Amino acid sequence: MELDQLDRDIIRALVEDARATYAEIGHRVGLSASAVKRRVDRLRETGAITGFTARVEPAALGWTTEAYVELFCAGKTSPSEIGVAVSRLPEVVSACTITGEADALLHIRATDVRHVEKVIERIAAEPFVVRTKSSIVLSRLIETPLVTSRDEPFIGPHNESAFII
Amino acid sequence: MELDQLDRDIIRALVEDARATYAEIGHRVGLSASAVKRRVDRLRETGAITGFTARVEPAALGWTTEAYVELFCAGKTSPSEIGVAVSRLPEVVSACTITGEADALLHIRATDVRHVEKVIERIAAEPFVVRTKSSIVLSRLIETPLVTSRDEPFIGPHNESAFII
DNA sequence: CCTGAAATTCTCTTCAC
DNA sequence: GTGAAGAGAATTTCAGG
Numbered sequence: 321m322e323l324d325q326l327d328r329d330i331i332r333a334l335v336e337d338a339r340a341t342y343a344e345i346g347h348r349v350g351l352s353a354s355a356v357k358r359r360v361d362r363l364r365e366t367g368a369i370t371g372f373t374a375r376v377e378p379a380a381l382g383w384t385t386e387a388y389v390e391l392f393c394a395g396k397t398s399p400s401e402i403g404v405a406v407s408r409l410p411e412v413v414s415a416c417t418i419t420g421e422a423d424a425l426l427h428i429r430a431t432d433v434r435h436v437e438k439v440i441e442r443i444a445a446e447p448f449v450v451r452t453k454s455s456i457v458l459s460r461l462i463e464t465p466l467v468t469s470r471d472e473p474f475i476g477p478h479n480e481s482a483f484i485i
Numbered sequence: 486m487e488l489d490q491l492d493r494d495i496i497r498a499l500v501e502d503a504r505a506t507y508a509e510i511g512h513r514v515g516l517s518a519s520a521v522k523r524r525v526d527r528l529r530e531t532g533a534i535t536g537f538t539a540r541v542e543p544a545a546l547g548w549t550t551e552a553y554v555e556l557f558c559a560g561k562t563s564p565s566e567i568g569v570a571v572s573r574l575p576e577v578v579s580a581c582t583i584t585g586e587a588d589a590l591l592h593i594r595a596t597d598v599r600h601v602e603k604v605i606e607r608i609a610a611e612p613f614v615v616r617t618k619s620s621i622v623l624s625r626l627i628e629t630p631l632v633t634s635r636d637e638p639f640i641g642p643h644n645e646s647a648f649i650i
Numbered sequence: 651c652c653t654g655a656a657a658t659t660c661t662c663t664t665c666a667c
Numbered sequence: 668g669t670g671a672a673g674a675g676a677a678t679t680t681c682a683g684g
Contacts, residue, residue, distance in 0.1 A: 321545070323545065323546065328546070331539060331541055331546070334538070334539035335538050335539050335541060336536075336538070337536065337537060337538075338503045338504060338536075338537035338538050338539050339503060339504060339537045341660080341661060341662090342661075342662075343660090343661075351668080351669095352668075352669055352670070353661085353662085353670095354662090354663080354664085354665095354668090354669075354670080355668060355669075357662075357663075358668090366545070367542055367545065368541065368542055368545035368546070369539050369540065369541055369542075370540045370541065370542055371501075371502065371503075371539075371540040372502060372503035372504045372537060372538070372539055372540065373499070373500050373501070373502075373503050373537070373538060373539075373540050373630070374496060374499035374500050374503050374534050374536075374537055374538075375534065375535045375536040375537065375538050375630075376496055376500060376533065376534055376535065376630075376631055376650075377532055377533055377534075377535055378631060378632070380486070380488065380531070380532065380533035381488065381493070381496070381533070381631075381632070381648055381650055382648035383631075383632055383648060386581075388583065388590055399623070399624050399626060402626060403626035403627070406626060406627060407626075407627060410632055410633065410634055410649050411632060412627055413627070413629050413630065413631065413632060414627055414628055414629070415625075415626040415627040416551075416622045416623070416624060416625045416626055416627075417622070417623040417624050417626065418553065418620035418621065418622055418623060419620050419621045419623060420618070420619075420620040422620070424626070425553055425620065429631075429632045431648055453585075454585075455583035455584050455585040455587070455590065456583065456584045457581045457582070457583055458564070458581070458582040458583060458584060459564050459581060459582050460580075460581045461564065461567060461568035461571060461572075461580040461581055461582065461589070462568070462571060462572060462577055462578065462579055462580040462581075463579055464578050464579070465538070465540075465541075465578065465630060466541055466543060466546075466548075466578065466594075467543070467546070467548055467575055467576060467578060467594045468575065469575055470572060470573075470575055483546055483547035483548060483596055484575050485541075485546055506675095506676060506677080507676085507677075507678095508676075508677095516652080516653095517652075517653055517654070518676090518677085519652090519653080519654085519678090519679090520651085520652060520653075522677080522678075523651090523652095
């Protein structure tokens with residue numbers, strides 16, 4: 321499906337504040353409230369917008385430690401096998417299969433380093449896991465769910481910024 | 486600050502649907518709308534809830550490729566130096582310093598593999614970057630911003646689930 | 651700390667154009 | 668796409684538990 325600049329502007333407004341009113345968004349992007357609503361409804365139907373969520377400070381809920389864990393798996397392990405296994409661990413907030421030496425990369429959130437260790441133990445206990453390699457996060461520098469245009473981004477001559485919302 | 490189970494339930498409701506009405510949330514958690522509003526206001530003031538955002542399908546905006554890039558930096562590179570540099574690249578959606586061999590781990594979103602390559606080139610051009618090691622994401626298995634209780638999570642005897650919202 | 655209600659204001663939603 | 672109008676929700680305030 322095709323998104324025009326107005327759709328992108330509306331998405332950007334909703335990413336910044338999902339509780340903004342249609343009138344507020346309309347004022348910002350140059351449309352009437354009803355036109356904004358119609359576009360938002362369409363963006364949700366087509367799946368461009370999948371929902372609205374609260375941004376929560378993990379530390380406020382006790383999740384003060386994060387780590388990345390590389391998984392090295394047995395020869396014929398399928399992505400879905402890994403997916404099923406890591407889905408059982410709520411501490412795994414992100415997981416994907418990747419190119420390179422490791423087969424998968426997990427992002428885990430935990431209450432402390434001891435908790436990280438226990439989660440890694442459980443992952444390592446999966447029969448298809450040959451070994452793991454972990455990195456504890458020292459300091460978070462950037463955390464955005466999406467690509468957004470920040471102040472004066474350096475975009476080169478081949479303007480990839482075409483897609484930046 | 487202290488969060489009780491009602492606060493966690495409200496946060497969970499808002500994470501699932503940030504546009505739910507106070508009455509809806511109240512019905513779900515067993516409070517009146519005005520009590521919910523009072524608590525949500527407090528959760529925002531104390532910083533537990535930092536805002537409300539739209540969940541967007543990156544592919545709908547053209548971001549179909551993602552990669553993780555490990556950064557190996559010169560001896561005395563500070564985290565903020567890395568932060569400033571990667572903040573200039575809108576494609577970097579997440580960045581942190583980590584323990585282990587690499588100094589930092591970046592998560593980048595791009596339109597295609599060629600675009601990934603260009604972003605890595607720009608990162609590698611930073612004077613403090615000694616070398617990089619990249620992994621392209623093959624398939625995403627899990628993507629949640631936060632730790633949430635999923636169906637029947639296996640939680641061991643030392644119940645870390647105390648903090649799961 | 652909660653409820654429930656009333657009054658005001660604002661927002662959503664629909665519809666004609 | 669706009670604008671208007673009725674339905675519905677948010678907000679604020681209050682008395683009372």
